Amino acid sequence: MITGAIGRRRWSADDRAQILEETLVPGAVVSEVARRHGLTPQQLFT
Secondary structure, three states, rough: OOOOOEEEEEEEOHHHHHHHHHOOOOOOOOHHHHOOOOOOOHHHHH
16 A cells, blocks of 8 residues: 655755766766665666
8 A cells, every 4th residue: 555645756956966976976876876766767867
């Protein structure tokens, strides 16, 4: 059972920048960064 509000998440500009910076770290794997933040890799590439 899923409870709670379902909808689009809102990310602040700072949150977005932090997530993208994580992908730029040498050896970082985009899919792992995405998974850690509840995203799909495609969302990071977009």
